[in-house]
Amino acid sequence: MKYIFPLAVVIALAVIAWIGSAILGLQDLFGIVVPYAALFLFVSGFCWRVLYWARSPVPFKIPTTCGQGYSMPWVKRDKLEAPVSTGEVLGRMFLEVFLFRSLWRNTKTSIKPGPVLSYKSTRWLWFFGILFHYSMLLVVLRHLRLFLEPVPFVISALDSLDGVSLHLTPELSMYVTDALILLGLLALLLRRFTLRPVRYISLANDYFPLFLLIGIVSSGITMRYFLRTGVDIVAIKQLALGLTTFKPVLPADIAPIFYVHLFLVSSLLAYFPFSKLMHMGGVFLSPTRNMANDSRMRRYVNPWNPDIKPHSYASYEDEFRADMIEQGIPVEKELPQG
């Protein structure tokens, strides 16, 4: 039942934007003030969060090693799972960030009759995760056509590539990533609903981003393919460009569905820095991933260690010799005569 509240919040956000723009005439609030505030919260919150993390020391060298580390020359080692140099760490980080490599290693534990304990690799999470993230990346990049003037060639090229195979008739002309992002999101949601262990650990703030993204995507798709009335893209681009050049203009008669879309996006931006979505920045700062497994080659010093000078027995005796002799403790060197 932990999904009821976040679902209700997303529906409420959509209803607020609809009523605000269609009935109360608050277009300038939802079209100008809220997007600016959301962008400000997103950028400043993101920086604050990363700088906050950067201020935490890492006391120990804690890379996760999932393969043979560097040892004897004849032992074949795993450069990506136990990297020892900066280059190898960069390779590992690249695969983590771009291919979600640690999800690829996901295993499912079960007990078969016998009883036999079995581990099977399952890659559904990896698959739908990749599907969702890359579709989202493409959708956001394609949106730049609404935000950049003139539209750079790469952006319009993406637009033509995305959906070229379905481009035979006007009825079928659609973006492939629209279907894929929705598929990815619904599968990720279904995973939280159906797998019992995952359902048990799912909290409201796991469901909220999923519902919010589903809301954004479905309002976008509705706007593009179904509720076209009042969705004049040239006017919307005017609004977007006005926002980016700090001379906001508010074209009249943009449909409420657009304000719903924009308000949900603004909510996402504002929520982002304070949520688990910060894994976007956090993945780069994970010590278990970004440290080299070289603790047997280079000494790692805990950055908060106090500066303790070595204190040999000889200097200890030098310091306390008089007291030691007075107490009758044997000393190696007598007090100087005189």
Next chain:
Amino acid sequence: MYDSGKIIPGLLIFVLLITLPIWYNNLSNAGQVKTPEPPDKGMLMGFTFANGQEHPSAAEMRAKHMEHLKIFHANAVAKLAEQKDKKMPTMSCMMCHGSKEQFCDSCHATISEKKVPDCWECHQKP
């Protein structure tokens, strides 16, 4: 702060990417989009098609011209199939909207709309 030599540049790159539209548009001096010319009101006013239907408003056409074109196209194809002489119908949008550059491309280029159907595979570009 630890590793500031790596974290600060990384964060800076991120902020630059996120604010791309802001500095890009201000540097390119694009400022405002060129609003396409408002369609000549006099021309649209009271225009009715041969079948007695009124021409939809400009706002309606901007948002939903594809739906109109789809129906228009389907009707024309059906009519052509009925006709004995197979003479191409001459009634067309292009009789008034005589220029692709002016009526199609001015908006399509501004928003870089690439999902255009294959009208121009058969119809001549005016």
